[in-house]
Amino acid sequence: MELLVASAVGLMTAVGIYLILRLRIFPVIVGLSMISYACNVFIFASGRIVPGLPPILSKTAVAYTDPVPQALVLTAIVISFGMTAVIVMMGLGAFLSAGDDRIDLSEDSEE
Amino acid sequence: MMGHWIIVPVVLPAVMGAFTVLVLRNNLGLSRVFSTAATVMLLAVALALLVGATRNGPEIYFLGNWPAPFGIVLGLDRLSALMVALTAFLALVVQLYAIGTGWDGRGRHFHALWQFQLMGVCGAFLTADAFNLFVFFEVLLIASYGLMIHAGGRDRLKAGVQYVAYNLVGSTLFLFALATIYSVTGTLNMADLAVKLPQLPAGDFALIRVAGVMLLMVFAIKGALVPLHFWLPATYAQAPGPVSALFAVMTKVGAYAVIRCFTLFFPADLPATGALFADLLLPAALLSLAVGSLGVLGAKDLPRLAAFGAITSMGTLFVAVAQFTPQATAAALYYAIHSTLAAGALFLVADLVVARRGTGNLLRALPVMPQHGLIAALFMATAIAVAGMPPLSGFLGKLLVLDATRGASMVLIWSAILLSSLITILGMARAGSTLFWKAHAAEGSLPPHPAQPLAFVAVFALLAGLGTLTLAAGPVTGWLAETARQLHDPAAFIAANKLGAP
Numbered sequence: 350m351e352l353l354v355a356s357a358v359g360l361m362t363a364v365g366i367y368l369i370l371r372l373r374i375f376p377v378i379v380g381l382s383m384i385s386y387a388c389n390v391f392i393f394a395s396g397r398i399v400p401g402l403p404p405i406l407s408k409t410a411v412a413y414t415d416p417v418p419q420a421l422v423l424t425a426i427v428i429s430f431g432m433t434a435v436i437v438m439m440g441l442g443a444f445l446s447a448g449d450d451r452i453d454l455s456e457d458s459e460e
Numbered sequence: 461m462m463g464h465w466i467i468v469p470v471v472l473p474a475v476m477g478a479f480t481v482l483v484l485r486n487n488l489g490l491s492r493v494f495s496t497a498a499t500v501m502l503l504a505v506a507l508a509l510l511v512g513a514t515r516n517g518p519e520i521y522f523l524g525n526w527p528a529p530f531g532i533v534l535g536l537d538r539l540s541a542l543m544v545a546l547t548a549f550l551a552l553v554v555q556l557y558a559i560g561t562g563w564d565g566r567g568r569h570f571h572a573l574w575q576f577q578l579m580g581v582c583g584a585f586l587t588a589d590a591f592n593l594f595v596f597f598e599v600l601l602i603a604s605y606g607l608m609i610h611a612g613g614r615d616r617l618k619a620g621v622q623y624v625a626y627n628l629v630g631s632t633l634f635l636f637a638l639a640t641i642y643s644v645t646g647t648l649n650m651a652d653l654a655v656k657l658p659q660l661p662a663g664d665f666a667l668i669r670v671a672g673v674m675l676l677m678v679f680a681i682k683g684a685l686v687p688l689h690f691w692l693p694a695t696y697a698q699a700p701g702p703v704s705a706l707f708a709v710m711t712k713v714g715a716y717a718v719i720r721c722f723t724l725f726f727p728a729d730l731p732a733t734g735a736l737f738a739d740l741l742l743p744a745a746l747l748s749l750a751v752g753s754l755g756v757l758g759a760k761d762l763p764r765l766a767a768f769g770a771i772t773s774m775g776t777l778f779v780a781v782a783q784f785t786p787q788a789t790a791a792a793l794y795y796a797i798h799s800t801l802a803a804g805a806l807f808l809v810a811d812l813v814v815a816r817r818g819t820g821n822l823l824r825a826l827p828v829m830p831q832h833g834l835i836a837a838l839f840m841a842t843a844i845a846v847a848g849m850p851p852l853s854g855f856l857g858k859l860l861v862l863d864a865t866r867g868a869s870m871v872l873i874w875s876a877i878l879l880s881s882l883i884t885i886l887g888m889a890r891a892g893s894t895l896f897w898k899a900h901a902a903e904g905s906l907p908p909h910p911a912q913p914l915a916f917v918a919v920f921a922l923l924a925g926l927g928t929l930t931l932a933a934g935p936v937t938g939w940l941a942e943t944a945r946q947l948h949d950p951a952a953f954i955a956a957n958k959l960g961a962p
Contacts, residue, residue: 369629374621381628388635395643418642421591425635428598432631435605436624442609443617452625454618454694 354394361387374440374450378433385429392422462512466521466536468505469544469582472498477575485572488565495571499555502578503548506541513541514939518946518953520588520651528957529649535588537953538943539793543585543716546797547709550804551578553921557808558702560914561815566611566700573610577603577706584713588957590641590648593717594634597682601627604710607703608695619698626691630681637674644668651957653725654950657732665732672726672733676718676740683714684774686747693755696767701811704763708803711770712796715777719789723947728784741782742869746876748775753880756887761820762810765891769806769846772880773799776848779873780861789944791860794937798853798929802845805922809835809842812919813895816909822891825898830909831916836896838919843888845926848881853929860937 361383368380396415404416444450476498484491513519518537522528555574557563564570580600587593609620642648644664645656660668677688684692692711696704722737752775755768777799780792814820816829829835841852848854858877865873929936946952 369625377625381625381632384629384632388632388639391636392639392642395639397643415646418639421639421642424591424595428595428631429628431602432598432624432628435602436621436628439605439609439617439621439624442612443614443621446612446614446617452618452621454615454622 350398358387358391372452374452377452378436382433389422389425392418392425461516462509462519466534469502470579472502473575473579477572481569481572491571492559499552503552506545506548510541510545513538518956520956528959529647529652532592533588534586538946540585544582546800547581550709553918554702554705557915557918560912563700563702570610573603573606588650590650591638608699610700616698619694623691623695630678633674634678637671640667640671650724651954652959654954657725657730660732668732676737679714679717684711684771685744685778686751689771693764693767697763701807705804705807708800711774712800715796718781724950738782738784741778745775745778745782749876749880753883756884761822762813763820766806766810770803772884776861780864786944786948788864789947790940791864793940794860795857798857801922801925805842805919806846808919809839822894825894825902827902827904827906828899829906839892841923847884847888852926856933
């Protein structure tokens with residue numbers, strides 16, 4: 350279980366970093382999403398991995414899992430979702446006004 | 461005691477921002493009135509908080525009255541009150557500039573985004589909870605994305621995409637750091653961390669070191685510390701002038717976060733980390749000095765020159781921060797106030813020049829611009845402030861930093877700071893001579909430009925702030941010395957959290 354979660358986080362981060370280093374806007378956005386997924390799983394795991402336990406009060410529960418990371422990850426998901434929406438819109442705007450989706454600034458645009 | 465006033469700098473801009481975007485979005489005149497009134501009120505509240513923090517010492521505001529560390533807390537001490545007041549002053553002045561030049565009418569929702577930006581910055585300065593710091597970072601970032609691409613344009617949008625992508629990576633790194641800290645300590649309340657981290661078993665030292673370094677990297681991205689500064693030059697050069705001027709306080713958010721976190725819960729005497737952070741921070745700060753000043757010398761246009769000036773000032777600031785001594789922290793805070801005002805003024809002057817010449821290009825001389833003499837004088841004063849020459853406060857700030865960095869690596873630090881100042885002076889002199897002297901020899905004439913007195917009032921207000929900081933240097937440094945003492949002895953701040961009291 351630990352091995353599975355850890356390697357999933359590692360793999361998604363690696364894929365994300367590879368995609369972020371591409372020169373086009375679309376792969377960069379996908380890469381950022383991959384990294385934020387990896388991050389969400391990582392936050393979830395920071396409360397220790399215990400399957401099948403409730404996070405809040407329950408009459409039938411024998412033990413509980415840490416509820417705080419679940420609240421943190423919810424915040425993180427909402428924020429990363431909003432940020433992805435923003436960068437998609439800005440990428441689209443840059444594509445429509447510049448005519449290409451390259452992420453680097455060309456030499457003449459620095460004038 | 462300040463009570464509920466502590467949360468006003470967060471709530472007031474949030475309400476005004478929402479009000480502006482919902483009710484006043486089609487009425488530029490009214491949104492100007494309401495937004496300026498809100499910023500004036502914010503400044504008044506910030507000054508009241510400053511007085512309160514000076515009189516009462518650290519105070520914690522429990523949101524929803526949940527006891528710490530279970531609820532989220534805001535903390536008011538001298539440092540946070542100072543930073544909020546500085547933000548409010550800069551925001552008010554720059555907002556007047558934006559109104560005076562008509563920048564706020566060139567795109568939609570300028571004033572709403574401005575208020576949300578202030579909400580994020582003030583919240584980041586006031587929070588005493590590490591995860592809440594992340595949330596406020598995101599609030600200030602998402603507003604800054606909107607402000608950065610205000611008025612649109614191809615190059616601005618492309619630079620904006622880079623800026624967003626860079627900061628999204630930074631945010632993810634922040635989350636990784638926070639999750640690691642939580643998994644080791646089980647808390648994210650800053651005061652609770654300060655209590656728990658020294659009791660950490662040796663087996664967790666490696667994890668907390670990784671988390672600490674990741675946290676430092678996040679703040680270094682915000683503070684544009686070399687080699688994590690790559691987002692800054694293009695962003696600040698392409699953003700609208702007044703927005704860049706407000707962003708002068710955003711890099712200080714990074715410096716503030718380093719000072720807050722690394723004096724409170726990662727102090728230099730922590731067994732798990734020791735001098736690790738100082739050893740990482742100092743070389744990066746020295747590199748920033750070199751890269752920033754060479755960038756000032758080599759910049760091809762004026763906004764880019766101002767952006768590299770901001771990197772140089774962050775280098776000087778972080779050299780002082782990296783000492784982690786009360787004297788150096790006090791020097792860093794004095795320099796932070798100075799460099800916020802000076803960088804803001806330089807971006808505004810650059811915007812005045814670009815608006816009149818039509819370009820910020822420094823490679824060829826154009827004819828004499830409208831209001832030539834006045835702008836030349838303002839550029840001269842601002843250049844003196846940014847380069848750190850007498851008689852303005854940059855000189856005093858650099859003296860304080862130099863005085864506080866006596867010790868083992870004194871030769872290296874002093875020569876880096878002094879050489880970077882010299883190179884900055886050269887870069888400024890070159891820019892000034894192209895812009896203002898060679899213009900007299902150039903053929904033709906530039907189109908006329910309205911006088912815009914309010915814009916000049918704003919620049920003069922920033923320079924007046926610098927002048928006041930110079931004249932009142934004695935009382936200010938005394939006050940800052942007490943602030944730094946409070947930061948390096950956080951017992952009162954931790955006690956105010958009432959940890960363990962049900």
